[in-house]
Amino acid sequence: MSSAKLPGRRATLKDVAAALGVSPATVSNAYNRPDQLSPALRERILIAARELGYLGPDPLARNLRRGQAGAIGVVYADRLSYAFADPAAALFLQGVASATEQAGLSLLLLPTPDSPDTVTSAAVDGFVIYCLPEGSSSLQAALSRGVPCVLVDQLVSYGQPAVYIDDEGGAHQAAQHLLDLGHRTFGILSLELQFPRRRGRPCTDREAGASFRPPLERLSGYRRAIESAGLRWEEAVQVLEANENSPEEGETLARELLSGERAPTALLAMSDQLALGALRAAANLGLRVPEDLSIVGYDDVPSAGALNLTTVHQPTVRKGRLAGELLLAQLAGETPAAPELLPTELVVRGTTAPRRTVPTHP
Amino acid sequence: MSSAKLPGRRATLKDVAAALGVSPATVSNAYNRPDQLSPALRERILIAARELGYLGPDPLARNLRRGQAGAIGVVYADRLSYAFADPAAALFLQGVASATEQAGLSLLLLPTPDSPDTVTSAAVDGFVIYCLPEGSSSLQAALSRGVPCVLVDQLVSYGQPAVYIDDEGGAHQAAQHLLDLGHRTFGILSLELQFPRRRGRPCTDREAGASFRPPLERLSGYRRAIESAGLRWEEAVQVLEANENSPEEGETLARELLSGERAPTALLAMSDQLALGALRAAANLGLRVPEDLSIVGYDDVPSAGALNLTTVHQPTVRKGRLAGELLLAQLAGETPAAPELLPTELVVRGTTAPRRTVPTHP
């Protein structure tokens, strides 16, 4: 009747065994392999356990013994709380989760990208590495762990399985669309190219020393389209680099571009979040979209549809699922296939229109 | 020079110690407490480790030894991949993450609510339990783990710290708003009341045996407002229960309500996701919102603003953060305060308007 929790420490499997005069192995079996012992004995064991306050096998000890953690780690370029605020990151995680949950694995989301220690000591069977700054210590730490890794949207693959998006192609489509509509001056709202972050006009070396693949590829897609149209990049384009992927930041940057002397007639944003901010900036400046200003986003997150934003679709959920599947394949001992390049596609909605011909003289 | 990875098994700390003729503790210190040994020796150890292919202390063994996992677990009412698709869940997780990341803890997201085994063997120092069906085995498993738990939006608190939302009050405000606008017939798009799920009109016993707190509270808030206005619930209201919280489901249910004989003039949706579907159904049926039909959502997720949806705001991020903080407090040995009830507030936007007076005879 009385739960005999004699000592201060918590009861262990051994205590239960001792109390019943059976071996620890038998108690273990009662929990892990019910078929390995008689129902009667099992019942007795479970009852004794309850009375002793034994709560079942300790997961930490079990993990050590079994040599596996039952979880896969996800390392992301930003603070974890930010990952949930970024719709594109949420879609990606949704994809990863859809793969891992089928295998019964949990997802261990690491709190921040700038604590290699957390990476070093995370109890995981593998890592999905998403957009880490090239050369960062967390990236290094994950790769050195000796567990399978999958790299997503990274510049370098370090011989690991990797998933890529055709960002260059998507950006090219976006810029080409605007060129086809007659636009000749562009503002680019760029995601952070380099780590550590800095807001402002990126100088050339900042591009050369870029830490992130997506903005680099997108920039070069934009450039290819614009230069192929016979325009000179420096004259036709103004680039501003965000120090955060948020609507607020997009609004700030767009306002700066749009209220300057050489205000562009079209904006290329490297994310829908930035584009959303640009939309607000335009509204605040009294510019009508798309009549006065065309805007193209990137990612095609769910709210882009609601906002009727012309944008570049990337298969973000699929990207995540693929990453998860590649990791599972490695865990299963399969040799993974070559890196995958997923397609992008321009989705024309309501924020782009032909450039209005402005009378040169009033 | 040659990396001497002699045996098949991976090198351990002990191997490094043996190779150098030092004690395991010293090697351990080289990694965990650099100040406890001379830089020179530490350097030698690190070099030897590299040569032996030793990758640093095994997290699993370290966890066991230290008796802590460095992660907090989150159990959610649905498949994990769904949590990322539900904007409200993402906001909640954002809040939890913002609390735990400051403590340097990772978030272990469990793959599905219907696998108590995963809960039982998750390597975590505590659980945030979010909207689990009352009486579910996962809930039971988490509470039996003997680690701190925080319950969020649960019917029963089991003596644990808990966080609640004033759902009854929020729902009351929503219904009152519609009543004030002259509406007298209502359709309610309900979240699942009971587990297992079932779509359709909930009978009374389904409400009595409800597994989830939010829909129950919201229903009773709606009811209080409507009956206080002197209307008879059964006559004024049609309730349809969703079997999933998605726009698609909302669209299906709304269509059913709106194309029936006694089509209501106003819809109360228990989530913005369902309301979004209702908006689509209205559009498909040629109903103008808000002229022909008023719609109120619930949650106030980011896209509600973009869609100009009248809805009930709940402080979802704060709810998550609070849950995280309560868990951290327990982990720190503090005795947590009484359960918290967070406020809700109606946000009137563009999807509600006075009931149009319809000519009774043509």
Add this chain to the structure above:
DNA sequence: CTGAAAGCGCTAACAA
């Protein structure tokens, strides 16, 4: 069907 033995790899007292 049950038990004995042998660690999994590490860390934290404490001792030297």
Add this chain to the structure above:
DNA sequence: TTGTTAGCGCTTTCAG
């Protein structure tokens, strides 16, 4: 500054 000791709590052959 470094080493010794003693497990953390469990699982898994393998014998009986």
